[in-house]
Amino acid sequence: MSFKIDRTDKYTIIKLLAEKLDGNLAPSLKSELVVITTDGSKNIIIDMADTRYCDSSGLSAILVANRLCKNSQGMFVLTGLQEPVKKLITITQLDTILNITNTLLEAQEMIGVTTQ
Numbered sequence: 164m165s166f167k168i169d170r171t172d173k174y175t176i177i178k179l180l181a182e183k184l185d186g187n188l189a190p191s192l193k194s195e196l197v198v199i200t201t202d203g204s205k206n207i208i209i210d211m212a213d214t215r216y217c218d219s220s221g222l223s224a225i226l227v228a229n230r231l232c233k234n235s236q237g238m239f240v241l242t243g244l245q246e247p248v249k250k251l252i253t254i255t256q257l258d259t260i261l262n263i264t265n266t267l268l269e270a271q272e273m274i275g276v277t278t279q
Contacts, residue, residue: 165188165191174207181214183218185217207238208241208271209241214248215245222257241261241263242263
């Protein structure tokens with residue numbers, strides 16, 4: 164498994180353990196996101212601190228997470244972006260629609276503040 168899942172009462176953290184979020188990893192991540200939201204988790208944090216590369220299929224998985232959380236009146240937060248991934252998200256203007264934090268703690272606080 165190229166990611167680790169940690170569930171709490173308020174949110175689920177998906178820690179990507181791969182250097183690349185691409186066509187190899189994105190399909191299994193999307194499937195896991197559907198399972199997580201179907202199980203009732205509305206708030207998801209994806210921690211990409213170990214991920215240095217993301218392609219269009221990776222962006223698609225991120226957008227799936229965002230849509231699933233929105234559809235269940237929850238919140239999606241992306242955290243730990245490395246510079247190449249941050250640039251891609253800025254170029255594609257996804258930074259205007261995604262919740263992005265620098266650290267996992269900031270992501271947890273963002274969800275904690277808005278879900279009380």
